[in-house]
Amino acid sequence: MWKSYTLALSLALSAPSLMAAPLAPEITTSQIQPAFAALAQRADSLAHRTTTHCLSDPAQMTQAYHDAFDAWIAASHWRFGPTETNTRGFSLAFWPDNRGKTPNAVRALLAKATPETLKPANFADQSVAAKGFYALDFLLFDVDLQGKVPSQNRCDLAQAITHDIARIAAILNTEWQHEFASLMTAPSARYATAAEATQELFKALTTGLQLNDDLRLGRPLGTFDRPRPKRAEAYRSERSLRHLMVSLENLHLLALALAVEAPEVRSTLDRQFYRVISRAARLDDPTLAGVSDPQKRLRIEAVKQGIQDLRSTVATQLGPHLGVSAGFNSLDGD
Amino acid sequence: MISTALRASTAAALCLAASSAFAVEKADVLNTYADIAAAKYDDSLLTAKILQAAVDALIATPSAETLQAARDAWFAARVPYQQSEVFRFGNAIVDDWEGKVNAWPLDEGLIDYVDASYGGATDENAFAALNVVANPTFTLSGKTIDTSDITPALLEGDLHEADGVEANVATGYHAVEFLLWGQDLNGTEHGAGNRSWTDYATGADCTNGNCERRGDYLKAATDLLVSDLEWMAAQWTAKGDARSTLLSDEDAGISAILTGMGSLSYGETAGERMRLGVMLNDPEEEHSCFADNTHNDHYYDGLGVQNVYLGQYVRVDGTLISGPSVSDLVSAENAALDLEVRGKLSTTMRALGQIKTAAESGFSYDQMLAAGNAKGEALIMSGVNGLIDQTRSFERAIVALDLNNVAIEGSDSLDNPNAVFQ
Numbered sequence: 001m002w003k004s005y006t007l008a009l010s011l012a013l014s015a016p017s018l019m020a021a022p023l024a025p026e027i028t029t030s031q032i033q034p035a036f037a038a039l040a041q042r043a044d045s046l047a048h049r050t051t052t053h054c055l056s057d058p059a060q061m062t063q064a065y066h067d068a069f070d071a072w073i074a075a076s077h078w079r080f081g082p083t084e085t086n087t088r089g090f091s092l093a094f095w096p097d098n099r100g101k102t103p104n105a106v107r108a109l110l111a112k113a114t115p116e117t118l119k120p121a122n123f124a125d126q127s128v129a130a131k132g133f134y135a136l137d138f139l140l141f142d143v144d145l146q147g148k149v150p151s152q153n154r155c156d157l158a159q160a161i162t163h164d165i166a167r168i169a170a171i172l173n174t175e176w177q178h179e180f181a182s183l184m185t186a187p188s189a190r191y192a193t194a195a196e197a198t199q200e201l202f203k204a205l206t207t208g209l210q211l212n213d214d215l216r217l218g219r220p221l222g223t224f225d226r227p228r229p230k231r232a233e234a235y236r237s238e239r240s241l242r243h244l245m246v247s248l249e250n251l252h253l254l255a256l257a258l259a260v261e262a263p264e265v266r267s268t269l270d271r272q273f274y275r276v277i278s279r280a281a282r283l284d285d286p287t288l289a290g291v292s293d294p295q296k297r298l299r300i301e302a303v304k305q306g307i308q309d310l311r312s313t314v315a316t317q318l319g320p321h322l323g324v325s326a327g328f329n330s331l332d333g334d
Numbered sequence: 335m336i337s338t339a340l341r342a343s344t345a346a347a348l349c350l351a352a353s354s355a356f357a358v359e360k361a362d363v364l365n366t367y368a369d370i371a372a373a374k375y376d377d378s379l380l381t382a383k384i385l386q387a388a389v390d391a392l393i394a395t396p397s398a399e400t401l402q403a404a405r406d407a408w409f410a411a412r413v414p415y416q417q418s419e420v421f422r423f424g425n426a427i428v429d430d431w432e433g434k435v436n437a438w439p440l441d442e443g444l445i446d447y448v449d450a451s452y453g454g455a456t457d458e459n460a461f462a463a464l465n466v467v468a469n470p471t472f473t474l475s476g477k478t479i480d481t482s483d484i485t486p487a488l489l490e491g492d493l494h495e496a497d498g499v500e501a502n503v504a505t506g507y508h509a510v511e512f513l514l515w516g517q518d519l520n521g522t523e524h525g526a527g528n529r530s531w532t533d534y535a536t537g538a539d540c541t542n543g544n545c546e547r548r549g550d551y552l553k554a555a556t557d558l559l560v561s562d563l564e565w566m567a568a569q570w571t572a573k574g575d576a577r578s579t580l581l582s583d584e585d586a587g588i589s590a591i592l593t594g595m596g597s598l599s600y601g602e603t604a605g606e607r608m609r610l611g612v613m614l615n616d617p618e619e620e621h622s623c624f625a626d627n628t629h630n631d632h633y634y635d636g637l638g639v640q641n642v643y644l645g646q647y648v649r650v651d652g653t654l655i656s657g658p659s660v661s662d663l664v665s666a667e668n669a670a671l672d673l674e675v676r677g678k679l680s681t682t683m684r685a686l687g688q689i690k691t692a693a694e695s696g697f698s699y700d701q702m703l704a705a706g707n708a709k710g711e712a713l714i715m716s717g718v719n720g721l722i723d724q725t726r727s728f729e730r731a732i733v734a735l736d737l738n739n740v741a742i743e744g745s746d747s748l749d750n751p752n753a754v755f756q
Contacts, residue, residue, distance in 0.1 A: 332601030
């Protein structure tokens with residue numbers, strides 16, 4: 001466990017954190033581990049349902065798809081450690097796909113995949129554009145694809161994808177229950193001090209909010225003159241708004257846990273999250289197609305503004321309270 | 335390995351001794367950084383002018399030799415420019431400008447003819463296959479654009495990022511690269527683009543049509559590159575805007591240096607440019623996919639990060655620019671941390687060097703990207719891991735220098751959304 005002397009030894013740590021208990025152990029057990037356990041369990045059900053029901057009763061498979069995708073979104077802001085090892089995170093979720101790689105990769109596999117290609121060991125080496133939840137979104141829900149591809153082909157590929165998802169989800173769960181959890185709770189080369197572990201969690205919050213702001217909403221909003229509804233996330237299975245909601249609800253929990261020692265910051269964050277989630281819930285626009293409608297667009301922009309307010313509070317109040325900054329993340333760059 | 339560690343520890347010991355004798359001034363560190371920036375952009379300009387002369391010669395006397403000379407000049411021009419990319423993130427003036435000269439990836443069908451396998455317009459880009467070289471006019475958002483004269487103004491005003499799509503790259507190094515090499519149709523096999531010099535030939539020798547317009551495009555793009563680099567080099571001179579902005583706030587300036595190092599290492603090079611290609615097994619994701627120069631792009635990006643940290647840059651004519659550095663500042667606060675950063679920078683450079691040497695000896699970067707090519711994946715991923723790992727130590731340096739709460743322009747993650755820190 002983190003001990004106070006590791007804090008005292010740490011570099012230039014600001015005063016508030018010196019007095020606070022380390023946050024990472026609590027957040028690991030109460031939020032991170034349950035999220036990956038749920039993902040592993042639902043991914044496993046999805047793989048089973050796809051095998052048993054893809055041809056006979058696709059609705060059952062579709063329900064399992066929605067459940068498993070929810071579980072991924074609820075875990076997706078923990079984008080460090082196990083999910084950043086090798087290509088796991090991207091193999092589950094290759095998005096945004098701003099060069100249209102997923103439709104091309106899925107079409108190519110439908111046209112020429114052999115039983116050999118689809119074997120789990122071989123499928124694991126496929127391009128991430130053909131794997132994971134976003135490939136399923138295209139494979140199972142693209143309107144143009146329906147009717148053009150024999151069900152058997154579609155189900156064979158769906159099986160390969162869902163088994164690959166289940167395989168990766170199981171690895172993530174195992175690592176979070178064991179090795180990586182211990183890195184979050186005691187000094188190591190990875191996190192030399194409790195402050196570094198706290199910074200990682202803080203980054204999960206800032207990056208998660210940024211992703212909702214810039215990508216989930218920013219991409220489809222485009223500009224007023226040139227909205228881009230086809231850039232909405234997983235719009236084919238009508239999950240765009242749902243992802244925003246699930247993500248914000250989970251970031252809300254993380255923010256409250258990080259602000260546990262700062263009642264005023266905590267209540268500001270609580271109020272702002274509550275407001276933005278209620279606004280989002282009232283949009284009643286599953287695919288965010290409203291970006292093209294001036295009236296509805298205003299309401300989507302209001303949600304985006306709410307997220308920006310949150311980002312401001314997090315950066316200017318929560319960060320200084322914790323004595324950490326946002327550091328670098330994978331969204332840096334172009 | 336041993337010699338690297340020894341050198342690093344000796345250097346750290348020297349820095350430690352030095353810092354106790356005379357403290358490193360932040361202003362001096364900022365001046366070294368600005369001097370290196372000035373030298374890199376000046377070198378970029380110098381080598382771009384050599385490229386410009388070679389392009390003029392190609393157009394005046396098209397031949398296999400003049401085409402090859404232009405390609406060689408392009409390769410040389412990339413060496414200093416890639417080392418300057420470390421100035422992008424953290425210096426808003428550079429980041430706002432950079433898209434004009436180094437935008438990537440591009441839908442090259444906007445510019446010139448492409449292979450049938452390229453496809454046409456896409457959901458994302460209606461102009462992916464516009465082919466300006468072949469079309470003296472086109473319609474953009476209901477407006478007719480006259481392209482009968484291909485000029486720098488047309489390229490930067492109407493074509494670049496046409497329709498708000500970033501993949502419509504009409505200017506810069508990669509547009510010139512496409513015009514000199516053409517598409518690389520070898521997939522993940524060895525081999526670069528293989529455009530024939532006859533694409534620039536006159537009269538009956540002209541291949542693929544519109545040779546004169548193709549030459550006009552190449553000339554316009556190269557001239558624009560030179561004038562854009564001229565502008566940026568001027569920003570770093572003694573009275574330039576980039577330099578005075580940097581020097582106006584010492585803490586923000588030091589923070590900008592580290593922001594540039596971290597954002598280029600992690601989000602941009604390790605993520606967008608290297609890991610994505612491996613994960614997609616897609617040679618189009620190569621940074622210089624036409625010329626097959628990607629191994630050098632990554633190598634010189636990494637070198638730029640290292641030489642900014644150490645405060646040392648060797649110019650294209652061999653002159654050494656050096657002075658007080660971030661390394662000295664970190665060392666004064668925490669000698670072990672400085673050693674850690676230097677060690678990680680060296681590890682990264684060794685990994686990027688292995689990619690470069692493998693590519694130069696015949697195992698090209700596109701081959702490394704092939705699905706199931708474990709050796710290629712291991713080479714690229716060791717570069718990725720080095721870049722990500724060094725970024726963690728930059729975060730420690732930010733803490734050690736007490737720059738946590740310093741806001742900077744130009745970085746999404748270090749920048750706070752509404753800029754209220756003070």
